[in-house]
Amino acid sequence: MPIKLPRSLPAYDVLSKEGVMVMGESAAEHQDIRPLRIALLNLMPKKIQTENQFARLIGATPLQIELTLIRMSEHRTKNTAAEHMAEFYQPFEDVKDQKFDGLIITGAPIEHMPFEDVTYWSELCEVFEWTQTNVHSTFGVCWGGMAMINYFHDVQKHILDAKAFGCFRHQNLLPESPYLRGFSDDCVIPVSRWTEMLKPEIEASSGLNVLLDSPEVGPALVQDPAHRALYIFNHFEYDSGTLKQEYDRDVAAGTTINVPINYYPNDDPSQPPQNRWRSHAHLLYGNWISEIYQTTPYDMAKIGIEATDLRL
Known part of the structure; x- marks a missing residue:
């Protein structure tokens, strides 16, 4: 939550530059508060696990969150009970006339496919356009x-020779970013993907800012101010045992897979894995929720039309 300070107090500018949440007295006196409407477009096969992971992160702030679960209208999942989907999920077609303060679009295990070959690509492009209004x-x-940055900026994904799999250190490239408030100079993030986005190609696209980057597995977090979006290519939301589940699944199936790097003590899969990312995961998603809270219009009809900034 922001701290209220007189706008003329020197600490106001000092803390603002450091990324601390501050609010002027005038803004605080006229502040309207309502629950934030956050939607989760869940493209993952294990719907319930993914719901839990993201709800845990966005629900860890003092703000009231109203979570709406969305699915692609025509796509039918094979890994989650139809009863669960019918009771808790709404097809995009049914919510497209609504407005939301925030939307999370999850990953999907279809990395090797060209974007255009995905069965629901056309509707997903409609979702991308819908986010702008x-x-x-x-x-x-x-x-x-990756899909969103490709759609808006034509940045391509590239197939890796081997799966990037494990926990990798990432450098904080823009500590003054409000999304990295409280971050260390580097942090560990779980990675599980067969594709990558290249930093030079991202930086060649006007208006994109790389916030977190790894010399081993490339850029992780990108800000796209023009489209009011963040793109993260790794998995801060993962539970402690998620990489273990993926590793055990592949081993049981006879799939060639390396032991996830820097995940088990001494890279020994007989040992319990160690969670080195939980605190930064809460920081990132808490910062995202905070930025929404401080800039979204109180009147939801104005979402996509104008924004406010409670810090002014």
């Missing part, structure tokens, strides 16, 4: 982030 801030995760 009906969503205040969008967070694309892993394949969802």
Whole structure:
């Protein structure tokens, strides 16, 4: 939550430059508060696990969040009970007239496919366009982030020779970013993907800012101010045991897979894995929610039309 300070107090500018949430007295006196409407477009096969992971992160702030679960209208999942989908999920077609403060678009296990070959690509492109008029801030995760940055900026994904799999250190390239408030100079993020986005290609596209980057597995977090979006290509949302589940699944299936790097103590899969990313995961998603809270219009009809800034 922001701290209220007189606008003329020297600490106001000092803390603002450091990324601390501050609010002027005038803005605080006229502040209207309502629940934030956040939608989750869940493209992952294990719907319930993914719901839990993201709800845990966006629900860890003092703000009231109203979470809406969305699915592609025509796509039918094979890994989650139809009863669960019918009770808790709404097809995009049914929510497209609504407005949301935030939207998370998850990854999907279809990395090897060209974007245009995905069965629901046409509707997903409609979702991307819809975010520009009906969503205040969008967070694309892993394949969802790659698809969105490709759609808006034509940045291509590239197939890796081997799966990037494990926990990798990433450098904080823009500590003054409000999305990296409280971050260390570097952090560990779980990675599980067969594709990558290249930093030079991202930086060649006007208006994109790489916030987190790894010399081993490339850029992780990108800000797209023009489209009010963040793209993250890795998995801060993962539970402690998610990489273990993926590794055990592949081993059981006879799939060639390396032991996830820097995940088990001494890279020994007989040992319990160690979670080195939980605190930064909460920081990132908490910062995203905070930025939404401070900039989204109180009148939801104005979402996509204008934004406010409670710090002014």
